[in-house]
Amino acid sequence: SQTIHQWPATLVQPVGSPLSLECTVEGTSNPNLYWYRQAAGRGLQLLFYSVGIGQISSEVPQNLSASRPQDRQFILSSKKLLLSDSGFYLCAWVSGERYEQYFGPGTRLTVT
Amino acid sequence: QQPVQSPQAVILREGEDAVINCSSSKALYSVHWYRQKHGEAPVFLMILLKGGEQKGHEKISASFNEKKQQSSLYLTASQLSYSGTYFCGTEYETSYDKVIFGPGTSLSVIP
Numbered sequence: 001s002q003t004i005h006q007w008p009a010t011l012v013q014p015v016g017s018p019l020s021l022e023c024t025v026e027g028t029s030n031p032n033l034y035w036y037r038q039a040a041g042r043g044l045q046l047l048f049y050s051v052g053i054g055q056i057s058s059e060v061p062q063n064l065s066a067s068r069p070q071d072r073q074f075i076l077s078s079k080k081l082l083l084s085d086s087g088f089y090l091c092a093w094v095s096g097e098r099y100e101q102y103f104g105p106g107t108r109l110t111v112t
Numbered sequence: 113q114q115p116v117q118s119p120q121a122v123i124l125r126e127g128e129d130a131v132i133n134c135s136s137s138k139a140l141y142s143v144h145w146y147r148q149k150h151g152e153a154p155v156f157l158m159i160l161l162k163g164g165e166q167k168g169h170e171k172i173s174a175s176f177n178e179k180k181q182q183s184s185l186y187l188t189a190s191q192l193s194y195s196g197t198y199f200c201g202t203e204y205e206t207s208y209d210k211v212i213f214g215p216g217t218s219l220s221v222i223p
Contacts, residue, residue: 032209043114044154044199044213051209059210090153094211099161101144101201101211103153 002027006091006104013111019064019078021107023091026072031093033074034101035066038088050074086111113138115202117214124190124221132217134200135182143176143183144201144211147194154199157185162205190221 003026013019025031035047046059048066056066063082067075074091091104115136124130134143142161146154160176160183171188187194197218201211 034211036213043215044201046210046212049210057210094209099142099159100156101159102156103146106153 002093002095002102004091004093004102004104006089006107008107009105010108011110013081013109015083015111016080019076019081019085019109021076021089021091021109023074023076023104024072025093028072028093028095030071031095033068034092034094035074035076036090036092036103038090040087044090048076081111083111085109113204114212115200115214117198117200117217119217120215121218122220124194124219126192126221126223127189130187130190130219132185132187132198132200132219133182134184134202134214135180136202136204138181139205140176140178140181140183141203141205143174144203145174145183145185146199146201147196148199148216149196187219192221192223195219195221 005024032051034049036044037047038044048056048058050056050068053068053071064078089107092101094101115134118133122130142159144159145157148154158174174185176183197216199213199216201213203211
């Protein structure tokens with residue numbers, strides 16, 4: 001069966017520090033991968049998505065970037081965090097066959 | 113571009129029914145429905161593809177009206193476990209592979 005992992009689960013970082021969040025999927029190949037951010041009490045904002053290795057589409061211009069170095073690995077990065085980067089970061093994958101989107105457990109980021 | 117959801121919030125007593133609507137101004141390729149409990153990741157409920165199909169999942173079902181670019185989620189005989197925030201996610205014909213979420217509908221089921 002397919003599973004999706006994210007780490008770390010929680011993170012507290014000072015303003016101006018770098019960020020690296022990792023997401024990996026097991027049990028499938030060539031999935032579409034997504035990064036979402038959810039501010040407290042708000043909806044899900046699509047940040048990046050990828051349909052293959054090295055293929056990244058950015059939805060929101062900001063100080064975040066994403067990379068997909070391997071088929072089942074998706075990384076979200078920042079060189080310098082802002083206070084507004086705080087939120088719940090969710091990675092998701094979609095099976096090309098069934099179109100169903102499944103979320104990882106998420107990383108709760110607090111920028112202080 | 114974000115789909116519109118209604119109502120914003122609803123409170124039900126156990127056993128009552130509810131309908132949550134999701135509409136778009138752009139042509140839809142698919143609609144996804146999710147439920148999120150506080151502090152947890154969203155959980156996939158169902159997906160409806162273009163074609164006006166209706167799907168069911170226990171006492172939760174959904175329809176997709178292609179003509180109106182609208183989907184509705186039906187919760188019947190609600191249970192306490194149904195409480196949470198329900199999100200619809202839409203893929204547009206011009207940009208499928210990309211799911212855009214609505215603002216969510218908060219549903220509370222009370223005894």
